[in-house]
Amino acid sequence: MNLVVVESPAKAKTINKYLGKNYKVLASYGHIRDLPSKNGSVNPEKNFEMQWELDSFSKKYLKEITDAAKESEKIILATDPDREGEAIAWHVKKVLEDKKLLKGRKLERVVFNEITKNAVLNGINNPRQIEDTLVNAYLARRALDYLVGFNISPILWTKLPGSKSAGRVQSVALKLITEREHEIESFKPEEYWSININFQDSSKNIISSKITIFENDKVERFTFKRKESVNKASEIIKKKNYSIKDVINKVYKRNPLAPFTTSTLQQTASGKYGFGASRTMQIAQKLYQGIDIDGETVGLITYMRTDGTNISKEAELDFRKFIKNDYGEKYLPQTPNSYSGKKAKNAQEAHEAIRPTNIKKKPNDLKKYLSSDQVKLYDLIWSRALSSQMKPAEFDRSSIQITSSDNSVSFNASGSVMKFDGYLKVYTMPVTDEDTKNILPEVKIGDSVSIDEIIDEQHFTNPPPRFSEASLVKKLEELGIGRPSTYASIISVLSNRNYVDLLNKRFHPTDRGKLLSAFLEKLFAKYVDYNFTANLEDQLDDITSGKTNYIKVLEDFWKDFYSNVGSVKEIRTREVLDMLNESLGDLVFEKDKDDQIDRNCKACENGTLSLKNSFHKLCNFYQLSRLQVYKATFKSKSFADGKFI
């Protein structure tokens, strides 16, 4: 018998079907080992030696694997074809080695580019060995994340009580939210005016247009800043005669969107149904693992944690057949649509895009087997995937230019009509302004038109919007920070630690979050920089390609980081406060009106109550945030003297 190890049980089941009785396919359920959550798991003094510990959770699954290994001639490690997948294969190998189970057995590393019968058999027939350079890139990533997190976090416990954690990913996510808040706070709305004119042709048809040129200059957003300048312009406009200068008719196409990745699914499910990131993932997980349909468990979608936008050749053929049969030849592009060019930063593309496993299972037909949430999400995935292989939608867009006889003032009217729905037949998009504009009347160049109505409107510029779960995930993905499997948990870490509040589906940083972010920005700027992860990824690529080794990368990082940590530890609390006060203004020293806190503060200053105890007590007893208490205690003498460290 041969043992095959993959990462997830649902996948194990599918692959077992393809491989038949001579193979036993088991799931590792993740990495199986990790660095223990305590000090000293990585030792920079000894070439960054790492201690590994079996996950308590994967122990029972590991027993199945070791038992099966004993009865196998060959052990095939078929985890995902990316860095973390290679690492899992390596961990499994190491554990089997430790248990002396590899003697007399062949060990192979195999990758499947997609989970179809052909690809699986093809993979099995082309085995290789574990790639050490890829494993080394993982080791560097893992060690660095540990060193950053487990060195900065304890500093917070003493210098910034209440703030519990910092890390390469969570701290940048927090920074995005606090910086946006700062932009909003300092935003000053600017006034501007728009001028639209309804013209009338000789048959009394109305043409709605907006001004493009005034007194020979192009009109821009801030051309008319005040009511007076609009009034003056209107007087000038009224006095002129107008005619049709140009008519342009064009066909434009709107292309379908790529099938879903984790990130785009989370964004769309949030926009369309208001699902939070973790809710979306839970529903998708169920659809992936399988739904009971007439006594049989059927996995309805492909893997939901992915950054890939391609779909398997087999699925592509199925989709095309389905489009041809159900919608007709005219919806089928000549060659299949491809989306591989638009990949996200740092995408590993180890998995296909999220798509239905069987396109013939229509959302409507599955209604009686699924919960309403499941139907909604399946429908979204089904239609997005199918539409991605359909033809673009086509619109007739016409635009009319209306100009004054002296050519000094010009207006533009445009309208468009859909003439072929294409992919919009199955995937409905929020309709944009561009598509809804009225049909324009038939006019000829040279026709004269008269002004029917001048519409001037006052506007103000708006501050940038606060991040939602969806827009935060989108931004993180753009920056290449975090992975499909972690987007949802990044959000819960920020909320659970009370760094942010989600109000009306928008992230507001708490006082604590602002304080923490300012602290990190002041004292660990390099490690919360938006480009830190991107630079790290470049170095990891160099490790993978053999250009450099992982010890060197870690040493370079550690030299700077270690001295940074050292100097922050030296800083007196008082200096930290001064720095924070500079960047946050009255947030830190704001006088709190609460009498209870004032009394405790006095007790601190008189020496009848130790600061640390008052701190804990106040927090627990009055149910105050640490920061509120902080504001008060900062004023006390012992704090100012730096005794509280």
Add this chain to the structure above:
DNA sequence: CAGTGAGCGAGCTTCCGCTTGACTT
């Protein structure tokens, strides 16, 4: 006399990425 609260001291917290299923609301 019982219950309450002030005060003290010891012990704890933490990273990212890969899994699932057991929790709660």
